[in-house]
Amino acid sequence: MTEEETPVPQPAPTPLSDLAHETAEEHPPPAASAGATVFDVDDLSVLYSGFRAVKDVDISITKHEITAFIGPSGCGKTTVLRCFNRMNDLIEGAAVEGSLKYHGVDLYGKDVNPVEVRRRIGMVFQKPNPFPKSIFENVAYGPKLAGIKKKSELDGIVEQALRGAAIWDEVKDRLHKSGLGLSGGQQQRLCIARALAVNPEVILMDEPCSALDPIATGRIEDLMEEIKQDYTIIIVTHNMQQAARVSDRCAFFTTEVNPDSDQRTGTLVEFDATEKMFSNPSDERTENYVTGRFG
Amino acid sequence: MVRAGFNAELEQLRLQVEVMAVRVDQNLERMKDFLAAGDLEVAAVTVAADDDIDAMNLSLTERCYDLLARESPVASDLRFVMSVLRVLGELERVGDLALRVVKVGEDWSLVRASASTYDILVSMAETSVEQFREALRAWSSQDLDLADHLARSGPVLDVANAQLVRELLLLEGPSAVATALHSLVIGKSLDRIADHSAIIGSRLRYLLTGDPDHLAAEIR
Numbered sequence: 149m150t151e152e153e154t155p156v157p158q159p160a161p162t163p164l165s166d167l168a169h170e171t172a173e174e175h176p177p178p179a180a181s182a183g184a185t186v187f188d189v190d191d192l193s194v195l196y197s198g199f200r201a202v203k204d205v206d207i208s209i210t211k212h213e214i215t216a217f218i219g220p221s222g223c224g225k226t227t228v229l230r231c232f233n234r235m236n237d238l239i240e241g242a243a244v245e246g247s248l249k250y251h252g253v254d255l256y257g258k259d260v261n262p263v264e265v266r267r268r269i270g271m272v273f274q275k276p277n278p279f280p281k282s283i284f285e286n287v288a289y290g291p292k293l294a295g296i297k298k299k300s301e302l303d304g305i306v307e308q309a310l311r312g313a314a315i316w317d318e319v320k321d322r323l324h325k326s327g328l329g330l331s332g333g334q335q336q337r338l339c340i341a342r343a344l345a346v347n348p349e350v351i352l353m354d355e356p357c358s359a360l361d362p363i364a365t366g367r368i369e370d371l372m373e374e375i376k377q378d379y380t381i382i383i384v385t386h387n388m389q390q391a392a393r394v395s396d397r398c399a400f401f402t403t404e405v406n407p408d409s410d411q412r413t414g415t416l417v418e419f420d421a422t423e424k425m426f427s428n429p430s431d432e433r434t435e436n437y438v439t440g441r442f443g
Numbered sequence: 444m445v446r447a448g449f450n451a452e453l454e455q456l457r458l459q460v461e462v463m464a465v466r467v468d469q470n471l472e473r474m475k476d477f478l479a480a481g482d483l484e485v486a487a488v489t490v491a492a493d494d495d496i497d498a499m500n501l502s503l504t505e506r507c508y509d510l511l512a513r514e515s516p517v518a519s520d521l522r523f524v525m526s527v528l529r530v531l532g533e534l535e536r537v538g539d540l541a542l543r544v545v546k547v548g549e550d551w552s553l554v555r556a557s558a559s560t561y562d563i564l565v566s567m568a569e570t571s572v573e574q575f576r577e578a579l580r581a582w583s584s585q586d587l588d589l590a591d592h593l594a595r596s597g598p599v600l601d602v603a604n605a606q607l608v609r610e611l612l613l614l615e616g617p618s619a620v621a622t623a624l625h626s627l628v629i630g631k632s633l634d635r636i637a638d639h640s641a642i643i644g645s646r647l648r649y650l651l652t653g654d655p656d657h658l659a660a661e662i663r
């Protein structure tokens with residue numbers, strides 16, 4: 149994508165524009181930035197109305213890598229994922245403690261604009277959720293919101309995004325038909341295209357394949373492998389084989405129960421290279437979980 | 444604890460490997476008996492028993508493939524299945540080496556005829572079988588100390604083997620060459636039995652620790 153095709157969709161200057169992540173160097177070649185830290189999470193906790201839902205999260209997310217969050221239901225992995233683009237702001241009573249830095253800037257800083265955060269850090273959900281609009285409109289929605297009006301420009305962005313999500317060939321002749329007419333797997337790739345259209349740096353995926361059959365799942369996994377050259381991906385998955393297949397690093401969360409109050413709090417147990425986590429994890433709880441003996 | 448069926452299958456597999464090792468051990472005992480008396484019937488029983496060992500090797504290898512395909516084991520489970528596959532290979536090899544000794548057959552009398560070298564062979568057989576028993580004990584109790592001891596034991600029969608060769612070179616007379624050739628084959632086989640037993644120890648050590656250095660030591 150050239151600069152002309154994708155002007156920065158920024159209505160007003162935001163504090164985030166201080167970051168190195170500018171349009172001119174939107175996607176530097178991976179080699180130049182391999183190993184760079186995108187997020188630095190230090191002692192993060194998430195509270196819902198004063199109740200500590202997740203605690204002790206120390207993670208760093210590396211550029212152009214896929215980081216997987218695994219763990220049993222209720223361990224807080226989705227809650228933590230939603231911190232990365234401030235989706236928890238939308239939940240009343242939710243609060244975050246500790247620090248979550250995005251390129252060194254506190255993501256929860258007072259003057260950070262959450263809308264800009266969500267443009268740079270896109271999200272794909274568990275259940276494919278296309279808008280009840282045409283395929284084209286689904287993808288063009290974000291860029292239009294950002295002020296792009298020219299038809300030729302939108303055409304270019306939509307095609308690029310659909311190609312990026314490996315669905316262009318399947319939909320190019322029916323761009324103006326409803327997105328809801330696609331199969332589940334196609335809908336999910338459409339949602340990925342929609343996320344790509346606003347040119348984010350990071351894509352958060354919350355169990356993106358849990359509603360898909362194995363073939364569609366395989367396509368999404370292939371796609372993740374392809375797009376990680378240009379994006380940084382964090383994925384929450386229940387499918388351990390999927391985490392083992394696609395991720396470079398892996399974080400295992402579990403639930404601790406306070407015996408006095410019976411309160412359950414999610415906590416990070418281990419964060420390491422995926423290879424290590426699935427061959428010889430350091431923590432016995434990780435071993436028990438990845439070998440399927442949790443509990 | 445979930446995956447109870449899978450756990451049971453892994454435990455069953457560990458036991459079956461032990462059973463196969465016991466059969467190899469029985470054949471090693473027969474090999475020693477043959478070496479002591481040159482009984483051709485004992486040699487024949489050893490050869491027949493080795494077919495059972497080979498059949499076990501095949502069926503346990505199939506079980507490993509099956510577990511890999513159905514259960515996708517990871518971490519210690521994966522190391523376990525891979526170690527079983529590799530230990531099976533060692534057991535099968537030790538079984539074959541015992542056969543090599545008994546296949547000397549009626550030429551045993553030529554080996555027996557040279558007292559000095561024969562005594563060395565009998566003592567080497569003791570050592571190699573003892574080494575194998577230690578490997579068997581280590582496997583059946585999944586004992587890291589024993590495994591580590593075996594892995595560090597080094598070439599226990601090198602000195603005896605060198606001494607055997609020196610003695611054989613001194614042999615004279617019409618049957619000296621035949622005696623030397625058979626004795627060499629037996630000596631080399633016993634030496635290798637001890638080596639393979641030590642390798643079982645190093646494979647077990649990596650299974651138990653998962654330490655990359657132990658894997659490197661195992662491959663060597």
